[in-house]
Amino acid sequence: MTDMASPIPHTEQQIINLLAAKDQEAIKMIYEQYGRTLLGVMMRILGEQSMAEDALQEAFVKVWKYAVRYDRKKGRLFTWLLNICRNTAIDKKRSAGFKMRQAIRSEGSVVNITDSQQTYTFNPDQIGIRDWVKKLNPEHKAAIDIVYFSGYSHREAAEHLGIPLGTLKTRIRTALKQLRQWTQA
Amino acid sequence: MMDIQAYISSGILELYLSGQLESTEAQEVARMAETYPEIRTELDALEAAIEAFAKGSYEATPSDGLLANIVGAIAEADDPQVQAASSPSLTLREGSGKPFNWRWIAVAAAIALLMSLAFNFQQYRQLQQVNEQLSQLNQQQTQLASQFERASDILEVLASTNSQIIELKGLDLAPASQARVYWNRESQKAYCSMQGLPQLRAEQQYQLWAIIDGNPVDAGLLLADGSLELAKSFSGTASAFAVTIEPKGGSSLPTLDQMVLYGEA
Numbered sequence: 001m002t003d004m005a006s007p008i009p010h011t012e013q014q015i016i017n018l019l020a021a022k023d024q025e026a027i028k029m030i031y032e033q034y035g036r037t038l039l040g041v042m043m044r045i046l047g048e049q050s051m052a053e054d055a056l057q058e059a060f061v062k063v064w065k066y067a068v069r070y071d072r073k074k075g076r077l078f079t080w081l082l083n084i085c086r087n088t089a090i091d092k093k094r095s096a097g098f099k100m101r102q103a104i105r106s107e108g109s110v111v112n113i114t115d116s117q118q119t120y121t122f123n124p125d126q127i128g129i130r131d132w133v134k135k136l137n138p139e140h141k142a143a144i145d146i147v148y149f150s151g152y153s154h155r156e157a158a159e160h161l162g163i164p165l166g167t168l169k170t171r172i173r174t175a176l177k178q179l180r181q182w183t184q185a
Numbered sequence: 186m187m188d189i190q191a192y193i194s195s196g197i198l199e200l201y202l203s204g205q206l207e208s209t210e211a212q213e214v215a216r217m218a219e220t221y222p223e224i225r226t227e228l229d230a231l232e233a234a235i236e237a238f239a240k241g242s243y244e245a246t247p248s249d250g251l252l253a254n255i256v257g258a259i260a261e262a263d264d265p266q267v268q269a270a271s272s273p274s275l276t277l278r279e280g281s282g283k284p285f286n287w288r289w290i291a292v293a294a295a296i297a298l299l300m301s302l303a304f305n306f307q308q309y310r311q312l313q314q315v316n317e318q319l320s321q322l323n324q325q326q327t328q329l330a331s332q333f334e335r336a337s338d339i340l341e342v343l344a345s346t347n348s349q350i351i352e353l354k355g356l357d358l359a360p361a362s363q364a365r366v367y368w369n370r371e372s373q374k375a376y377c378s379m380q381g382l383p384q385l386r387a388e389q390q391y392q393l394w395a396i397i398d399g400n401p402v403d404a405g406l407l408l409a410d411g412s413l414e415l416a417k418s419f420s421g422t423a424s425a426f427a428v429t430i431e432p433k434g435g436s437s438l439p440t441l442d443q444m445v446l447y448g449e450a
Contacts, residue, residue, distance in 0.1 A: 061255075
Protein backbone atom coordinates (compact mmCIF):
# COMPACT_ATOMS: atom_id res chain seq x y z
CA MET A 1 0.00 0.00 0.00
CA THR A 2 1.15 3.49 -0.85
CA ASP A 3 2.26 5.41 2.17
CA MET A 4 0.52 8.78 2.01
CA ALA A 5 2.52 10.26 4.85
CA SER A 6 5.91 9.91 3.24
CA PRO A 7 7.02 13.04 1.36
CA ILE A 8 7.19 11.56 -2.13
CA PRO A 9 6.49 7.87 -2.74
CA HIS A 10 9.05 6.10 -4.88
CA THR A 11 6.81 5.40 -7.86
CA GLU A 12 5.52 8.95 -7.89
CA GLN A 13 9.07 10.32 -7.96
CA GLN A 14 9.97 7.87 -10.70
CA ILE A 15 7.02 8.97 -12.81
CA ILE A 16 7.89 12.63 -12.24
CA ASN A 17 11.44 12.02 -13.43
CA LEU A 18 10.25 10.18 -16.53
CA LEU A 19 7.72 12.92 -17.30
CA ALA A 20 10.39 15.58 -17.04
CA ALA A 21 12.53 13.55 -19.43
CA LYS A 22 9.57 13.18 -21.81
CA ASP A 23 9.84 9.43 -21.59
CA GLN A 24 6.66 7.66 -22.76
CA GLU A 25 7.24 5.13 -20.01
CA ALA A 26 5.85 7.82 -17.69
CA ILE A 27 2.44 7.57 -19.36
CA LYS A 28 2.38 3.80 -18.97
CA MET A 29 3.28 4.09 -15.32
CA ILE A 30 0.63 6.73 -14.68
CA TYR A 31 -1.88 4.48 -16.40
CA GLU A 32 -0.87 1.55 -14.24
CA GLN A 33 -0.74 3.54 -11.04
CA TYR A 34 -3.77 5.82 -11.39
CA GLY A 35 -5.61 4.72 -14.54
CA ARG A 36 -8.39 2.77 -12.87
CA THR A 37 -9.06 5.48 -10.30
CA LEU A 38 -8.99 8.29 -12.87
CA LEU A 39 -11.28 6.33 -15.19
CA GLY A 40 -13.59 5.85 -12.20
CA VAL A 41 -13.65 9.61 -11.67
CA MET A 42 -14.37 10.15 -15.36
CA MET A 43 -17.23 7.66 -15.07
CA ARG A 44 -18.47 9.50 -12.03
CA ILE A 45 -18.71 12.72 -14.05
CA LEU A 46 -19.72 11.38 -17.47
CA GLY A 47 -21.66 8.29 -16.48
CA GLU A 48 -20.69 6.26 -19.52
CA GLN A 49 -17.70 4.01 -20.07
CA SER A 50 -16.90 4.86 -23.70
CA MET A 51 -17.25 8.57 -22.98
CA ALA A 52 -15.06 8.25 -19.92
CA GLU A 53 -12.40 6.37 -21.87
CA ASP A 54 -12.38 9.01 -24.61
CA ALA A 55 -12.04 11.69 -21.97
CA LEU A 56 -9.26 9.79 -20.21
CA GLN A 57 -7.36 9.50 -23.48
CA GLU A 58 -7.75 13.24 -24.06
CA ALA A 59 -6.57 13.92 -20.53
CA PHE A 60 -3.49 11.74 -21.00
CA VAL A 61 -2.57 13.65 -24.15
CA LYS A 62 -2.80 16.86 -22.12
CA VAL A 63 -0.67 15.32 -19.37
CA TRP A 64 1.92 14.49 -22.00
CA LYS A 65 1.81 17.95 -23.59
CA TYR A 66 1.97 19.84 -20.30
CA ALA A 67 4.43 17.45 -18.62
CA VAL A 68 7.13 20.11 -18.38
CA ARG A 69 4.79 22.41 -16.48
CA TYR A 70 4.33 19.99 -13.63
CA ASP A 71 6.18 21.03 -10.49
CA ARG A 72 6.15 18.70 -7.51
CA LYS A 73 6.78 21.65 -5.22
CA LYS A 74 3.36 22.96 -6.14
CA GLY A 75 1.46 19.82 -5.46
CA ARG A 76 1.16 16.06 -5.62
CA LEU A 77 1.18 14.30 -8.95
CA PHE A 78 -2.28 12.86 -8.34
CA THR A 79 -3.69 16.33 -7.63
CA TRP A 80 -2.32 17.56 -10.95
CA LEU A 81 -3.63 14.50 -12.81
CA LEU A 82 -7.01 14.80 -11.11
CA ASN A 83 -7.27 18.48 -12.11
CA ILE A 84 -6.55 17.68 -15.75
CA CYS A 85 -8.96 14.74 -15.79
CA ARG A 86 -11.71 16.61 -13.97
CA ASN A 87 -11.48 19.60 -16.29
CA THR A 88 -11.41 17.40 -19.37
CA ALA A 89 -14.45 15.47 -18.21
CA ILE A 90 -16.35 18.64 -17.28
CA ASP A 91 -15.56 20.18 -20.68
CA LYS A 92 -16.85 17.04 -22.33
CA LYS A 93 -19.95 17.04 -20.21
CA ARG A 94 -20.68 20.63 -21.22
CA SER A 95 -20.06 19.93 -24.91
CA ALA A 96 -22.97 19.85 -27.32
CA GLY A 97 -22.16 16.30 -28.32
CA PHE A 98 -22.49 15.00 -24.78
CA LYS A 99 -25.74 16.84 -24.19
CA MET A 100 -27.11 15.46 -27.42
CA ARG A 101 -26.16 11.93 -26.42
CA GLN A 102 -27.78 12.44 -23.05
CA ALA A 103 -30.92 13.70 -24.76
CA ILE A 104 -30.96 10.72 -27.11
CA ARG A 105 -30.52 8.27 -24.27
CA SER A 106 -33.27 10.25 -22.50
CA GLU A 107 -33.43 7.66 -19.76
CA GLY A 108 -32.04 10.43 -17.58
CA SER A 109 -29.36 8.14 -16.22
CA VAL A 110 -28.25 10.75 -13.73
CA VAL A 111 -25.50 9.44 -11.54
CA ASN A 112 -26.67 9.42 -8.00
CA ILE A 113 -24.49 11.80 -6.04
CA THR A 114 -24.71 10.03 -2.73
CA ASP A 115 -24.16 6.60 -4.21
CA SER A 116 -20.80 6.78 -5.85
CA GLN A 117 -20.18 3.05 -5.56
CA GLN A 118 -18.48 1.88 -8.70
CA THR A 119 -18.13 -1.65 -9.88
CA TYR A 120 -15.18 -2.47 -7.69
CA THR A 121 -12.59 -4.87 -8.79
CA PHE A 122 -10.23 -6.48 -6.36
CA ASN A 123 -7.09 -4.45 -5.74
CA PRO A 124 -5.16 -5.45 -2.61
CA ASP A 125 -3.33 -2.09 -2.50
CA GLN A 126 -6.52 -0.20 -2.02
CA ILE A 127 -8.35 -2.43 0.42
CA GLY A 128 -7.28 -0.32 3.37
CA ILE A 129 -8.27 2.98 1.80
CA ARG A 130 -11.62 1.62 0.79
CA ASP A 131 -12.28 0.58 4.35
CA TRP A 132 -11.49 4.07 5.56
CA VAL A 133 -13.78 5.63 3.00
CA LYS A 134 -16.49 3.22 4.13
CA LYS A 135 -16.01 4.38 7.67
CA LEU A 136 -16.75 7.98 6.68
CA ASN A 137 -20.08 9.46 7.64
CA PRO A 138 -22.22 9.05 4.47
CA GLU A 139 -23.09 12.74 4.47
CA HIS A 140 -19.43 13.68 4.65
CA LYS A 141 -18.63 11.21 1.96
CA ALA A 142 -21.30 12.73 -0.26
CA ALA A 143 -19.86 16.18 0.38
CA ILE A 144 -16.36 15.16 -0.74
CA ASP A 145 -17.76 13.31 -3.70
CA ILE A 146 -19.77 16.20 -5.02
CA VAL A 147 -17.21 18.92 -4.38
CA TYR A 148 -14.09 17.20 -5.69
CA PHE A 149 -15.36 14.67 -8.16
CA SER A 150 -18.57 15.87 -9.79
CA GLY A 151 -17.78 19.17 -11.43
CA TYR A 152 -20.40 21.01 -9.40
CA SER A 153 -19.45 24.36 -7.92
CA HIS A 154 -19.67 24.57 -4.13
CA ARG A 155 -22.86 26.56 -4.42
CA GLU A 156 -24.43 24.04 -6.80
CA ALA A 157 -23.24 21.20 -4.60
CA ALA A 158 -24.85 22.75 -1.49
CA GLU A 159 -28.05 23.29 -3.44
CA HIS A 160 -27.98 19.74 -4.73
CA LEU A 161 -27.51 18.30 -1.25
CA GLY A 162 -30.03 20.73 0.19
CA ILE A 163 -27.69 22.10 2.83
CA PRO A 164 -26.27 25.57 3.50
CA LEU A 165 -22.89 26.37 1.96
CA GLY A 166 -21.35 26.71 5.41
CA THR A 167 -22.49 23.21 6.40
CA LEU A 168 -21.04 21.80 3.21
CA LYS A 169 -17.66 23.40 3.92
CA THR A 170 -17.68 22.05 7.47
CA ARG A 171 -18.46 18.55 6.24
CA ILE A 172 -15.63 18.68 3.70
CA ARG A 173 -13.19 19.89 6.31
CA THR A 174 -14.23 17.28 8.84
CA ALA A 175 -14.14 14.44 6.35
CA LEU A 176 -10.72 15.40 4.99
CA LYS A 177 -9.41 15.72 8.53
CA GLN A 178 -10.63 12.22 9.34
CA LEU A 179 -9.14 10.77 6.19
CA ARG A 180 -5.83 12.42 7.01
CA GLN A 181 -5.78 10.96 10.48
CA TRP A 182 -6.53 7.48 9.17
CA THR A 183 -4.12 7.58 6.25
CA GLN A 184 -1.32 9.08 8.29
CA ALA A 185 -1.81 6.74 11.20
CA MET B 186 3.10 38.73 10.09
CA MET B 187 -0.03 36.95 9.00
CA ASP B 188 -1.82 34.28 10.99
CA ILE B 189 -0.98 31.07 9.13
CA GLN B 190 -3.26 28.90 11.28
CA ALA B 191 -6.21 31.19 10.59
CA TYR B 192 -5.43 31.05 6.88
CA ILE B 193 -5.26 27.25 6.99
CA SER B 194 -8.51 26.87 8.88
CA SER B 195 -10.34 29.41 6.72
CA GLY B 196 -11.27 26.65 4.27
CA ILE B 197 -9.61 28.33 1.31
CA LEU B 198 -7.17 25.42 0.84
CA GLU B 199 -10.03 22.95 0.46
CA LEU B 200 -11.63 25.25 -2.09
CA TYR B 201 -8.34 25.60 -3.90
CA LEU B 202 -8.04 21.84 -4.28
CA SER B 203 -11.54 21.54 -5.71
CA GLY B 204 -10.36 23.71 -8.61
CA GLN B 205 -13.08 26.25 -8.00
CA LEU B 206 -11.21 29.36 -6.98
CA GLU B 207 -10.95 32.36 -9.27
CA SER B 208 -7.56 32.29 -11.00
CA THR B 209 -6.31 35.31 -9.03
CA GLU B 210 -7.33 33.65 -5.75
CA ALA B 211 -5.78 30.37 -6.83
CA GLN B 212 -2.53 32.15 -7.69
CA GLU B 213 -2.61 33.75 -4.26
CA VAL B 214 -2.95 30.35 -2.57
CA ALA B 215 -0.08 28.97 -4.67
CA ARG B 216 2.05 31.95 -3.70
CA MET B 217 1.17 31.50 -0.01
CA ALA B 218 2.07 27.79 -0.22
CA GLU B 219 5.42 28.69 -1.70
CA THR B 220 6.08 31.28 0.95
CA TYR B 221 4.90 29.38 4.02
CA PRO B 222 6.01 25.73 4.42
CA GLU B 223 3.18 25.13 6.92
CA ILE B 224 0.66 25.92 4.23
CA ARG B 225 2.48 23.68 1.74
CA THR B 226 2.46 20.85 4.30
CA GLU B 227 -1.22 21.38 5.04
CA LEU B 228 -2.05 21.38 1.33
CA ASP B 229 -0.04 18.21 0.83
CA ALA B 230 -1.93 16.46 3.62
CA LEU B 231 -5.26 17.55 2.14
CA GLU B 232 -4.15 16.37 -1.29
CA ALA B 233 -3.17 13.00 0.19
CA ALA B 234 -6.60 12.71 1.81
CA ILE B 235 -8.37 13.52 -1.44
CA GLU B 236 -6.13 11.05 -3.27
CA ALA B 237 -6.99 8.39 -0.70
CA PHE B 238 -10.67 9.15 -1.04
CA ALA B 239 -10.45 8.88 -4.82
CA LYS B 240 -8.60 5.59 -4.66
CA GLY B 241 -11.06 4.23 -2.16
CA SER B 242 -14.17 5.46 -3.99
CA TYR B 243 -13.65 5.37 -7.71
CA GLU B 244 -12.46 2.57 -9.80
CA ALA B 245 -13.40 1.46 -13.26
CA THR B 246 -11.96 -1.30 -15.36
CA PRO B 247 -10.70 0.08 -18.66
CA SER B 248 -11.44 -1.69 -21.92
CA ASP B 249 -8.65 -3.76 -23.46
CA GLY B 250 -6.56 -1.60 -25.69
CA LEU B 251 -7.19 1.70 -23.93
CA LEU B 252 -3.53 1.99 -22.95
CA ALA B 253 -2.49 1.23 -26.55
CA ASN B 254 -4.86 3.93 -27.77
CA ILE B 255 -3.47 6.41 -25.27
CA VAL B 256 0.12 5.65 -26.23
CA GLY B 257 -0.88 6.01 -29.89
CA ALA B 258 -2.56 9.34 -29.20
CA ILE B 259 0.52 10.60 -27.43
CA ALA B 260 2.78 9.57 -30.30
CA GLU B 261 0.41 11.37 -32.65
CA ALA B 262 0.47 14.48 -30.50
CA ASP B 263 4.26 14.45 -30.69
CA ASP B 264 4.38 14.09 -34.49
CA PRO B 265 3.81 17.52 -36.08
CA GLN B 266 2.98 15.99 -39.48
CA VAL B 267 0.35 13.67 -38.11
CA GLN B 268 -0.93 16.51 -35.97
CA ALA B 269 -1.42 18.76 -38.98
CA ALA B 270 -3.02 16.01 -41.03
CA SER B 271 -5.25 14.65 -38.32
CA SER B 272 -6.70 17.91 -37.07
CA PRO B 273 -8.40 19.80 -39.89
CA SER B 274 -9.45 22.59 -37.56
CA LEU B 275 -5.82 23.30 -36.80
CA THR B 276 -4.93 23.09 -40.48
CA LEU B 277 -7.55 25.69 -41.25
CA ARG B 278 -6.31 28.05 -38.62
CA GLU B 279 -2.59 27.50 -38.78
CA GLY B 280 -1.96 25.32 -41.79
CA SER B 281 -0.88 27.39 -44.81
CA GLY B 282 0.94 30.74 -44.84
CA LYS B 283 -1.90 33.19 -44.57
CA PRO B 284 -4.41 32.73 -41.79
CA PHE B 285 -7.73 31.70 -43.13
CA ASN B 286 -10.22 34.27 -41.93
CA TRP B 287 -13.78 33.01 -41.74
CA ARG B 288 -14.91 36.54 -41.07
CA TRP B 289 -14.33 37.44 -44.73
CA ILE B 290 -16.39 34.50 -45.84
CA ALA B 291 -19.16 35.73 -43.57
CA VAL B 292 -18.84 39.28 -44.92
CA ALA B 293 -18.80 38.05 -48.51
CA ALA B 294 -21.83 35.87 -47.84
CA ALA B 295 -23.63 38.80 -46.25
CA ILE B 296 -22.84 41.04 -49.23
CA ALA B 297 -23.97 38.37 -51.66
CA LEU B 298 -27.17 37.95 -49.71
CA LEU B 299 -27.80 41.69 -49.68
CA MET B 300 -27.15 41.92 -53.43
CA SER B 301 -29.47 39.02 -54.04
CA LEU B 302 -32.13 40.65 -51.88
CA ALA B 303 -31.71 43.96 -53.74
CA PHE B 304 -31.97 42.18 -57.07
CA ASN B 305 -35.04 40.26 -55.95
CA PHE B 306 -36.63 43.45 -54.70
CA GLN B 307 -35.94 45.19 -57.99
CA GLN B 308 -37.41 42.25 -59.89
CA TYR B 309 -40.41 42.33 -57.65
CA ARG B 310 -40.86 46.07 -58.26
CA GLN B 311 -40.62 45.56 -61.99
CA LEU B 312 -43.14 42.76 -61.88
CA GLN B 313 -45.46 44.98 -59.89
CA GLN B 314 -45.07 47.76 -62.46
CA VAL B 315 -45.76 45.39 -65.33
CA ASN B 316 -48.84 44.05 -63.57
CA GLU B 317 -50.03 47.59 -62.98
CA GLN B 318 -49.49 48.50 -66.62
CA LEU B 319 -51.30 45.37 -67.71
CA SER B 320 -54.32 46.16 -65.58
CA GLN B 321 -54.31 49.75 -66.91
CA LEU B 322 -54.19 48.46 -70.47
CA ASN B 323 -57.02 46.05 -69.74
CA GLN B 324 -59.06 48.93 -68.37
CA GLN B 325 -58.25 51.07 -71.40
CA GLN B 326 -59.15 48.22 -73.67
CA THR B 327 -62.52 47.83 -71.92
CA GLN B 328 -63.15 51.56 -72.18
CA LEU B 329 -62.20 51.64 -75.84
CA ALA B 330 -64.42 48.65 -76.53
CA SER B 331 -67.39 50.30 -74.87
CA GLN B 332 -66.62 53.60 -76.62
CA PHE B 333 -66.38 51.77 -79.92
CA GLU B 334 -69.68 50.03 -79.25
CA ARG B 335 -71.29 53.34 -78.48
CA ALA B 336 -69.77 54.97 -81.57
CA SER B 337 -71.02 52.10 -83.72
CA ASP B 338 -74.41 52.54 -82.12
CA ILE B 339 -74.41 56.24 -82.83
CA LEU B 340 -73.14 55.70 -86.36
CA GLU B 341 -75.88 53.20 -86.93
CA VAL B 342 -78.48 55.73 -85.88
CA LEU B 343 -76.91 58.59 -87.85
CA ALA B 344 -76.19 56.66 -90.98
CA SER B 345 -79.50 54.90 -91.13
CA THR B 346 -81.93 56.06 -93.77
CA ASN B 347 -84.63 55.39 -91.22
CA SER B 348 -83.25 58.08 -88.97
CA GLN B 349 -84.56 61.55 -88.55
CA ILE B 350 -82.88 64.66 -87.19
CA ILE B 351 -85.07 66.92 -85.10
CA GLU B 352 -83.92 70.43 -84.27
CA LEU B 353 -85.05 71.72 -80.87
CA LYS B 354 -85.15 75.48 -80.35
CA GLY B 355 -84.58 77.45 -77.20
CA LEU B 356 -87.72 78.79 -75.58
CA ASP B 357 -88.07 81.89 -73.40
CA LEU B 358 -86.20 80.38 -70.44
CA ALA B 359 -83.11 79.71 -72.60
CA PRO B 360 -83.46 81.42 -75.96
CA ALA B 361 -79.80 80.92 -76.93
CA SER B 362 -79.87 77.17 -76.40
CA GLN B 363 -80.31 74.54 -79.01
CA ALA B 364 -80.48 70.75 -79.25
CA ARG B 365 -80.61 68.05 -81.82
CA VAL B 366 -82.29 64.65 -81.54
CA TYR B 367 -81.26 61.83 -83.81
CA TRP B 368 -84.12 59.38 -83.84
CA ASN B 369 -84.23 56.01 -85.55
CA ARG B 370 -87.83 55.01 -85.93
CA GLU B 371 -86.92 51.38 -86.66
CA SER B 372 -84.62 50.64 -83.76
CA GLN B 373 -86.49 53.05 -81.47
CA LYS B 374 -83.17 54.60 -80.45
CA ALA B 375 -82.65 58.30 -80.02
CA TYR B 376 -79.49 60.33 -79.38
CA CYS B 377 -79.57 63.86 -78.21
CA SER B 378 -77.00 66.62 -77.81
CA MET B 379 -77.71 69.99 -76.26
CA GLN B 380 -75.70 73.18 -75.92
CA GLY B 381 -76.08 76.77 -74.73
CA LEU B 382 -78.29 75.77 -71.83
CA PRO B 383 -78.04 77.62 -68.54
CA GLN B 384 -76.18 75.99 -65.61
CA LEU B 385 -78.67 74.24 -63.37
CA ARG B 386 -78.74 74.21 -59.60
CA ALA B 387 -77.48 71.06 -57.94
CA GLU B 388 -80.97 69.76 -57.29
CA GLN B 389 -82.08 70.15 -60.90
CA GLN B 390 -81.63 68.13 -64.10
CA TYR B 391 -82.68 68.40 -67.75
CA GLN B 392 -85.19 65.78 -68.92
CA LEU B 393 -86.05 64.86 -72.51
CA TRP B 394 -89.62 64.09 -73.51
CA ALA B 395 -91.04 62.47 -76.60
CA ILE B 396 -94.52 63.63 -77.47
CA ILE B 397 -96.44 60.61 -78.63
CA ASP B 398 -100.10 60.85 -79.49
CA GLY B 399 -100.24 64.21 -77.72
CA ASN B 400 -98.82 62.80 -74.46
CA PRO B 401 -95.32 63.44 -73.08
CA VAL B 402 -93.29 60.22 -72.64
CA ASP B 403 -90.11 60.18 -70.51
CA ALA B 404 -87.05 59.87 -72.80
CA GLY B 405 -84.43 60.10 -70.06
CA LEU B 406 -82.22 62.57 -68.22
CA LEU B 407 -79.58 64.50 -70.14
CA LEU B 408 -76.47 66.56 -69.54
CA ALA B 409 -76.27 69.96 -71.18
CA ASP B 410 -72.57 69.73 -72.07
CA GLY B 411 -73.01 69.26 -75.81
CA SER B 412 -72.15 65.57 -75.77
CA LEU B 413 -74.25 63.10 -77.68
CA GLU B 414 -76.29 61.04 -75.27
CA LEU B 415 -78.47 58.02 -75.74
CA ALA B 416 -82.04 58.75 -74.82
CA LYS B 417 -84.20 56.36 -72.87
CA SER B 418 -85.96 54.11 -75.27
CA PHE B 419 -89.63 54.68 -75.92
CA SER B 420 -92.16 53.05 -78.24
CA GLY B 421 -94.47 54.76 -80.61
CA THR B 422 -94.15 57.56 -83.09
CA ALA B 423 -92.95 60.82 -81.66
CA SER B 424 -94.51 63.92 -83.11
CA ALA B 425 -92.22 66.27 -81.19
CA PHE B 426 -89.44 66.41 -78.56
CA ALA B 427 -89.14 68.75 -75.62
CA VAL B 428 -86.64 69.38 -72.79
CA THR B 429 -87.75 70.59 -69.38
CA ILE B 430 -85.98 71.47 -66.13
CA GLU B 431 -86.95 68.92 -63.51
CA PRO B 432 -85.98 68.09 -59.95
CA LYS B 433 -82.96 65.78 -59.72
CA GLY B 434 -83.83 62.22 -60.69
CA GLY B 435 -86.49 63.37 -63.14
CA SER B 436 -90.30 63.50 -63.11
CA SER B 437 -93.01 61.27 -64.51
CA LEU B 438 -94.77 64.27 -65.99
CA PRO B 439 -93.06 67.36 -67.41
CA THR B 440 -93.17 70.66 -65.53
CA LEU B 441 -94.54 72.64 -68.44
CA ASP B 442 -93.57 76.10 -67.22
CA GLN B 443 -89.96 74.90 -67.07
CA MET B 444 -89.71 73.88 -70.72
CA VAL B 445 -86.48 75.12 -72.29
CA LEU B 446 -86.39 73.43 -75.70
CA TYR B 447 -88.98 72.25 -78.16
CA GLY B 448 -88.98 70.88 -81.70
CA GLU B 449 -91.41 69.06 -83.94
CA ALA B 450 -90.46 65.97 -85.82
